Amino acid sequence: NAGVTQTPKFRILKIGQSMTLQCTQDMNHNYMYWYRQDPGMGLKLIYYSVGAGITDKGEVPNGYNVSRSTTEDFPLRLELAAPSQTSVYFCASSSTGEYNEQFFGPGTRLTVL
Amino acid sequence: GQNIDQPTEMTATEGAIVQINCTYQTSGFNGLFWYQQHAGEAPTFLSYNVLDGLEEKGRFSSFLSRSKGYSYLLLKELQMKDSASYLCAGVDSNYQLIWGAGTKLIIKP
Numbered sequence: 001n002a003g004v005t006q007t008p009k010f011r012i013l014k015i016g017q018s019m020t021l022q023c024t025q026d027m028n029h030n031y032m033y034w035y036r037q038d039p040g041m042g043l044k045l046i047y048y049s050v051g052a053g054i055t056d057k058g059e060v061p062n063g064y065n066v067s068r069s070t071t072e073d074f075p076l077r078l079e080l081a082a083p084s085q086t087s088v089y090f091c092a093s094s095s096t097g098e099y100n101e102q103f104f105g106p107g108t109r110l111t112v113l
Numbered sequence: 114g115q116n117i118d119q120p121t122e123m124t125a126t127e128g129a130i131v132q133i134n135c136t137y138q139t140s141g142f143n144g145l146f147w148y149q150q151h152a153g154e155a156p157t158f159l160s161y162n163v164l165d166g167l168e169e170k171g172r173f174s175s176f177l178s179r180s181k182g183y184s185y186l187l188l189k190e191l192q193m194k195d196s197a198s199y200l201c202a203g204v205d206s207n208y209q210l211i212w213g214a215g216t217k218l219i220i221k222p
Contacts, residue, residue, distance in 0.1 A: 040214060041214050042117065042202075042212035042214045043156070043202075045209060045210070058209070099144055099163065099204075102210070104156050105155060
């Protein structure tokens with residue numbers, strides 16, 4: 001099993017550009033999450049999904065969108081990139097939302113200039 | 114509000130024992146996780162506590178006191194590879210994880 005994979009690993013965007021961060025998991029997990037991690041800060045939840053076709057906002061959803069058309073994939077879309085979105089983005093998955101460890105992808109390091 | 118507090122940085126000596134503390138305030142409580150994160154890498158699971166007491170797993174142990182809103186991670190026989198950030202995360206009433214900023218542990222020979 002590859003676990004949780006994310007692409008790209010690194011990306012530099014110009015202000016106002018858009019991009020999609022890809023996330024795929026092969027563990028048949030129902031729950032998937034997108035976090036951002038700023039230097040010296042904890043993980044902040046952007047969006048999460050409890051299953052295909054269902055998504056919900058987390059703590060910091062503004063400027064982002066998600067979709068969940070399949071169990072495996074949970075892409076994160078950035079529209080009109082801003083310098084405040086410079087961060088490391090982690091995708092994670094878990095088999096349930098309760099009492100269950102989350103498995104993380106390797107992260108995408110995004111810089112917006 | 115919801116809050117997780119843990120020290121920013123700690124230093125310890127190879128072979129020694131270190132205790133990393135975490136205090137939490139969450140709306141409801143459904144357990145507490147500890148994750149390890151090496152620099153430039155993803156967090157990886159270490160432990161989960163939902164009942165009071167000590168959970169031991171090899172060189173690592175985690176303790177929880179629900180009445181005090183307090184947890185600690187105990188690392189024994191420290192090795193250089195234990196140099197990493199240790200993240201404490203409380204599970205709130207919606208089963209969302211509320212993350213602390215992490216404690217950077219520096220191990221010196």
